[in-house]
Amino acid sequence: MTSTADRLIDLFATRVREVTPPLFGAAGEAARPVISLAYGLADPDLFPRAELMAAAAEVLAYEAAESLNYAMSYPGLTDQIVERLRAEGVAAQPEQVLVGYGSGQILALLPEIFVDPGDVVIIEGPSFLGAVKRFLQSGARLVTVPVDEHGMDVAALADVLRRLAAEGRRPKFIYTIPTFHNPTGVTLSLERRRQLVALAAEYGVPVVEDDAYLDLRFAGEPLPSLAALDQEGWVIRVGTYSKILAPGLRIGWVYARREIIDRLLMVKAEGTTGPFITRVVARFSAAGRLERHIAALRQHYAAKCAVMAAAIRRHFPAGARFLLPSGGFFIWVTLPAGVSANALLAAARTRGAEFLPGTACFAEPGHGDDAIRLAFSFQSSAQIEEGIARIGAAFNDL
Ligand SMILES: Cc1ncc(COP(=O)(O)O)c(C=O)c1O
Structure with a gap:
């Protein structure tokens, strides 16, 4: 007799039949035995626990009825987001902002409203696969544009758009992480930002600007976001x-045009986002506290980035190359010729350290085995130093 598991498989929609492993294991998984530099977790030492506790207590004291019931999303948080966007030079209106359960939820909803199976979505190679996998699940045909030290190769993008237009295909959107890119840490140059926004308008293709790390700049001058450069509404920030x-x-x-926000609301099943938690975040952030917190984060992450960079120089072979990022969470290291990221990972794990192999950052197989992503965000400086030393030793084991 066929098992329940086998009979269930037949019921699943085609797009979810093949289960890919989640980014993180199930809750309650045992603590990792190794020093993990693999994931972009936040530094727990920097959680403003006392202030968040006070903000939560205030919400419960003064806004319990609205925050604990079924209710609309809290407009006060939307107003704060609009204010931050305006400070960045984006002429945002509150109706153009939708709050969700993490940007991950938003990135999963975007293909729901844009992609029919077979539609083209343009991504960067490498990229944040947490988002890219959602595009794939919606049936998108991915076209990858390379990233170099100045961000997405916009000339290559122009070629792709021209070729697709000649075939009569209009991509549904272009997904980019222009500032402190995940995984490479690079930032799209101003010239390329202008070119990208112009291409979006020329071809009528939205650009999804995922600026998760934008505020975490610890060197150099800020660049305008794509949304700030966009005059015609093609950027979805x-x-x-x-x-x-x-x-x-x-x-x-x-943040996007109303036509897009309205459709995102159609597919966002809950209709609202956390009446309680949105109020806690807004109370925490008020009166300049979020900006002061960000300033402290920048200093802290800058220091850890410097620790990691120095440790890499000390412990990795000379052929390992990296660009020092000016912000964000990651250092991307190109390995010496002939060294495989996955072979190095296996050796590093036996020495008690891990990282993300570059292969985990490309949608197509066969790319990225020559590079690794190292996160300096989570571990303490001492653990970063020790983790890099262990990976350095793993090079010698190969
Ligand atoms: C580029 C990028 N976008 C989005 C996310 C998801 O963030 P959130 O926690 O808001 O879902 C991440 C998380 O690592 C990320 O690196």
Whole structure:
């Protein structure tokens, strides 16, 4: 007799039949035995626990009825997001902002409203696969544009758009992480930003600007976001409180034209986002506190980035190359010729350290085995130093 598991499989929609492993294991999984530099977790030492506790207590004291019931999303948080966007030079209106359960939710809803099976979505290679996998699940045909030290190769993008237009295909959107890119840490140059926004308008293709790390700049001058450069409404800007406050709060947002926000609301099943937690975040953030917190984060992450960079120089072979990022959570290291990221990972794990192999950052198989992503965000400086030393030793084991 066929088992229940086998009979269930037949019921699942085609797009979810093949189960890919989740980014993180199930809750309650045992603590990792190794020093993990693999994931972009926030530094727990930097969670403003006392202030968040006070903000939560205030919400319960003064707004319990609205915050604990079924209710609309809290407009006060939307207003704060609008204010931050305006400070960035984006002429945002509150109706153009939708708050969601993390930017991950928004990135999963975007293909729901844009993609029919077979539609083209343009991504960067490498990219944040957490988002890219959602595009794939919606049936998108992915076209990858390479990333170099100045961000997405916009000339290559122009070629792709021209070729697709000649075939009569109009991509549904272009997904980019222009500032402190995940995984490479690079930032799209101003010239390329202008070109990208112009291409979007020329071809009538939305650009999904995922600027999760934008506020975490610790060197150099800020560049205008794509949304700030956009005059015609082709940029969909996605943001999050995960990197500037705490990922566990699960609060992210999207700014876009009303036509897009209205459709996102159609597919966002709950209709609202956390009446309680949105009020806590807004109370925490008020009166300049979020900006002061971000300033402290920048200093702290800058120091850890410097520790990691120095450790890499000390412990990795000379052929390992990296660009020092000016912000964000990651250092991307290109390995010496002939060294495989996955072979190095196996050796590093036996020495008690891990990282993300570049292969985990490309949608197509066969790319990225020559590079690794190292996160300096989570571990303490001492653990970063020790973890890099262990990976350095793993090079010698190969
Ligand atoms: C580029 C990028 N976008 C989005 C996310 C998801 O963030 P959130 O916690 O808001 O879902 C991440 C998380 O690592 C990320 O690196």
